[in-house]
Amino acid sequence: MEKDAVTVYCPNELCQAANPMTNRFCQQCSTPIPQRYLWGVGEGKNVGNAGEILGDRYYVVKQSILLDCKPGLLPQIPDLDNLQTLRPYLRLFPYRLHVPQVYGVLWLEENGQRREIILLEKPPLQLRDGDTEVRLHPSIDTAWGQASSMRQLHWLWQIAQLWQPLASEGVVSSLLDPLLLRTEGGILRILQLRADGEKPPRLAALGEFWRVHLLHKCQQAIANFVDGICQSLDNGEIHSGEQLVAVLDRGLQEIGRHQSVNVEIITQTDTGPQRQRNEDACYPPSGTRLRKPPQSKALAIVCDGIGGHEGGNVASNLAIETIQTQVQQLTDFRYDHIDPNLLLADLEATTGIANDKISQRNDSEQRSGRQRMGTTLVMALGIAHEMYITHVGDSRAYLITQHGCYQVTIDDDVASREVRLGYALYHDAVSQPASGSLVQALGMGSSNSLHPTAQRFIVDEDCVFLLCSDGLSDFDRVEQNWETEILPIINENKDIGTVISRLVEIANTQNGHDNVTVAIVRNQVNYAEPSEPISPQLISLAAATSNEYKQSNVTVNLNPTPNQRTQVLPDTVQIKSRKIPFYLLILPLFLLLAGAVYWVVSSSLGSQTPLNSQNNESPANNPSTTGKTIPTPLNSPSPEILPGYQVETRTELQANFLPVSSTNPPSSPYPVTLPQGTVLKVLDRKLEQDSPESSQQVYTLSMEICQIPPLPPVSKPPEITLPKLNVGSKVSIPSDKLVNKVSYSNSADLSNSPCSKLSSTTEGELIPKQPVTSDRQQGL
Missing domain, CATH: 3.60.40.10 (PPM-type phosphatase domain)
Incomplete structure (x- = not known):
């Protein structure tokens, strides 16, 4: 099929008029028509023949480049239970400047077999108005020789930034194939992800890749510097992506002296x-x-x-x-x-x-x-x-x-x-x-x-x-x-x-x-390209200082925050010896042993001392408390609140919502507010840190909601969607945040308590998605 005959339909659902593929606006209703080019990933070199229409929707421009002819319709999505092959793309969503994202999937029937094509959106393609030719941006080895020293280091810096995220998803091999690394000006783009084998490549492989494909075409100003980086990667002096970024930062800083913005x-x-x-x-x-x-x-x-x-x-x-x-x-x-x-x-x-x-x-x-x-x-x-x-x-x-x-x-x-x-x-x-x-x-x-x-x-x-x-x-x-x-x-x-x-x-x-x-x-x-090469000595200097605390002669006062971390570096940084004194090797072992002894003793004492020991009368001798445990107000910085205990909030309390079937705090917690009168059962506790001010241990408590008071009706829906709290929802709270805000007791002694009536843990759930009258509702 000729390109002039390709029809792209208006995305306006009230129009849907046919338009030539070169139209930027609908010729009938003037709605913008997105030119949604896609990169198809499937078995074989190409997903189809040029000029074909696949799935009654996708026009094959060439090889694996497709054009969506019905951009107003949602693409097909894979079975949500079978997202394993797509999960690296999804989890690398924060890196979508470099990593392509999945647009949808396309299923084709060939010889009685079903073939799946993964459609990646915004591939690294060159396309301009009036130019009907669509082509991939050049690979990094093709573009390398024409780039300035600044840009060459910039590309390497982006690869170093991506190493750890891609390694964590098992696709770091994508950074070792020049055909997958495409350059859009100064931006490095990955054409598609490649899964690692049984033995994922080590960081040293990056040095070998740079030496083979890039080093011989480096600009003179950085050739020795890049060669030194490759050697440091090979011999293990640079052993982490973070350390590699620090080294490249030093090089960029030196080359940056020849650039003004x-x-x-x-x-x-x-x-x-x-x-x-x-x-x-x-x-x-x-x-x-x-x-x-x-x-x-x-x-x-x-x-x-x-x-x-x-x-x-x-x-x-x-x-x-x-x-x-x-x-x-x-x-x-x-x-x-x-x-x-x-x-x-x-x-x-x-x-x-x-x-x-x-x-x-x-x-x-x-x-x-x-x-x-x-x-x-x-x-x-x-x-x-x-x-x-x-x-x-x-x-x-x-x-x-x-x-x-x-x-x-x-x-x-x-x-x-x-x-x-x-x-x-x-x-x-x-x-x-x-x-x-x-x-x-x-x-x-x-x-x-x-x-x-x-x-x-x-x-x-x-x-x-x-x-x-x-x-x-x-x-x-x-x-x-x-x-x-x-x-x-x-x-x-x-x-x-x-x-x-x-x-x-x-x-x-x-x-x-x-x-x-x-x-x-x-x-x-x-x-202006430097006339003199930068010193390879910057490599050892940056590698040594990247793992050290950078002592400053000048501090930045960011009162009232206690977490200020920006340090002003001295003009020269002395590289310290990497030899570790013997006493520093013994000290952690001694502290570990002392901590274990303390934990055993404190656990033993905690199991023998009732939490309501402040009451001089035992329940057996006090008729008014027979069969009950009096909840104790929490006014200690770090009480022994153990799994199985019941906690009731005396005021509103901030907590973090735990995902379904989890008792561990999430990496990106969802903040929620527990209303006054919420009753919770402690499921687990985890030692987080020691407070140097009070020498008290702080635990993260994982808890399950046993009872929650009804919330007052609201006149309008929320603009911030947070998890909905129900009986059975799970939350986590640091123990030091409970001081003067809760009372607690052993739920095993409370036969009629809400926690004793909760026979099994009900999975917490996120608030159902429903229409809201919010200006933040997104449109396609």
Whole structure:
């Protein structure tokens, strides 16, 4: 079939008109038509012959490149009980800038046998308006020789960043095949994942791969440096992905001295046509244009106050004020004196400070439940050749380059959570009711339950970072308009003030359901190839210091947080001997033995001493307590609350929801609030840490809800979807959080207690997905 004869149907369900494949908008209703090219993965080299239509839907462009001719329909999804082969793609969802995602599957009948084709979306393809030829971007070994020293190190840095995540999913072999590693400008893309064999490759294999395929075409400035890295990988001096990243960071820092980045920032916010007030906020203030240089700091922030929550505008402005002040303290030092990994940690801690200030404001105004104010957050911080992106909620950051538009943040909503956990494909997840409901935002609870995301990007080409609230990003408006509205900033030097006004107009006319806030961060790169090679000695220096605590002569005061981690590095770092003193080998063994003795003694005493020993009269001698155990108020920092005991909350209590059939805290806990009067049974406890202040042991208690009081009716549905608490739901709480908030007793002595009546553990369940009147409901 000729390309001119290929028909693509309008995604508008009220139209569905046939259009030529070259149309960007429906010729009948003007709805944007996505050009959804896919990469098919199945047995054999190709999934079909060029010109074929597979499954009455997918046009075979060439080899394994397909075009979805019915983009308005959901793709077929695999049996959810048979997601094992797809799970690495799903669990690597946070790395989708580099790792392709599963769009759906296609089943073909051939010779009486059923053949499955996995469809990967957004493959590394070259496609431009007016160009009907679609081709893969070049492989890394093909593009390597034409790249600058900065870009070559950037590609290696991205491989190093991906090593551990891919190794944990058993697909690290994907990084050892040049045909699977594709380059889109400075961004490294993986064409498809390859499963590891019985013996997964070790990190040393990466050094061999680089030596064979890349080393001979390295730029002169870094050839000796890369050769030294390969040798260090071979002999085990570099033995972890984290250590390799640290070494490459040193090289990038040296090469980065030959590059300057001019940053220009502008923001704009608007109430929108359907809202009475604007709950969004931004930094710099709306309409302000900032340039670095001459400004010393390149910071942009967008916050979206949670719609429907009273005080959303207060929360968003409070977050802006707090974060702007804290970031100023973090960036008052030279770039080469700040450890980037610790800066990432401090950006997360700064987000926690803003969260706690909003939460404290909620508490002081006695706001609870759905009356609590909150906000999303996305911010960009440019330092030297790096851009740091931090976010919470569903306000987004996009990276726009000559080659494409990439969403670099993952929404903190129900749909994304389902994909990350490996439960669903993304397009299926977002089609479900309440899929766009948030699972976290600033101000809704303690920062202990908050999980902000901070990441950094190497800037080696002219590019734009776009930050926006969902007033613009909903319904794929950025993806639909980036080539016509944002790309001209790079290609035609279009004024960013004109562009941002146009984006706000698009948000108001094509969406219009919410406030809109946009920040444009333009990066212009000037680079000159170094005339002198960088020293290979940086390898041993970086490898040695990456595992050491970096002592600082200057500290950054981030009061009130006690978790400040950014360190200002001295000009020179002395490499310490790796010999471990003998007493350091004996000391851990002694402490382990002492801890075991203490545990045996304390357990023995705990089993002999009743928890209600404060009462001088025994139940046998006191008729009023015969057959009962008096619940004891918890006012000790670390009491002996053992499995089987019953706990009753005396006030509202924060806890973490445990997934179905689990007694261990999840890696990404779901915060929940237990109302006053909730009765729980202790299932298990796990020693977490020792408190140096009180020398008390802190346990994480896994508990099952035996009784929960009814919640008062609400006038409107929640905008943040959290797990629903029922009898049988499981939660975890640190023991030190129970002080003065619960009473406890041995449920074995309570014949009529709710816990004794619970004959078997009922599986907790997430709140059923149902339609909500929320502005955060996503559309396809």
